[in-house]
Amino acid sequence: MSGLYIPIGTPDGSRTEHAENLLAPNPSLMTLDGTNTWLIGGDEVVVIDPGPDDESHLRRVQEHLGERRVTEILLTHGHFDHSGGAGRFARMVKAPVRALDPRHRLGEEGLADGDVVTVDGLEIHVYGTPGHSFDSLCFWLPQDLAMLTGDTILGRGTTIIARDGGLSDYLRTLDRLRAAAESLEARALLPGHGPVLADPIGALDGYIAHRRERLDQIRAAREQGARTPREIVRVVYADVDRSLWPAAEMSVLAQLDYLDRL
Ligand SMILES: [Zn+2]
DSSP, rough: OSSSSOOOSSTOBBBOOEEEEEOOOOOOOTBEEEEEEEEEEESSSEEEEOOSSSSHHHHHHHHHHHHHHHEEEEOOOOHHHTTTTTTHHHHTTTTOEHHHHHHOOOOSSSOTTTEEETTTTEEEEEEEEOSSSSTEEEEEEEETTTEEEEEEEEESSSSOOOOHHHHHHHHHHHHHHHHHHHHHHHHHEEEESSOOOSHHHHHHHHHHHHHHHHHHHHHHHHHHOOOOOHHHHHHHHHOGGGHHHHHHHHHHHHHHHHHHHH
């Protein structure tokens, strides 16, 4: 049976049949345990998100690959904790970098919704999933019944809507991923940070419910007189670690923008 993974304490080394994660050493409140660098394939490998420009991590990935050739490097999106090491890694393994945003590509080929990348007889189906950022992509591995989700879905907690993202896009993306997970019978979500999620529908329903709940809370906070994003964060994100409030403020801005357009 494909799609199985071995749950261990840390995301490092978590895997499905044809995907394996090497965790970058950049833990933080925003990046959780660090950035997940996913290796997909067999004798030939596609590397998804080399992570930040951390030479020790990139060397570890290269050593782990041994004789296996990297055919392509793909990015789930352009944020630095995923893409920063892509240029250096591309030179190390002599492979192109493909991303939705042309600024993050190295080589001729782009990457967009509907593309199918093949490696070692495996298929990687590209889903355009804007929201967390405008250029976010997810990657479906039909042979493993697994979806790589980048920062669109994280292994723990919830994601933020970055300045270059948008909430209406994000809500559409969540609905699309939920429908895909159901029709494709997905068995695992492989996130850009945090552990593998073994209940895709449950995780997506949780994200969708969380978004609706936050929107309701923001409406209520406004009705009670909170005006600025900061005032709203103080009410709505009271339960969240204060060091995350600047990020929460960004999410509130995205939500206000969304509500004001309804
Ligand atoms: Zn990230």
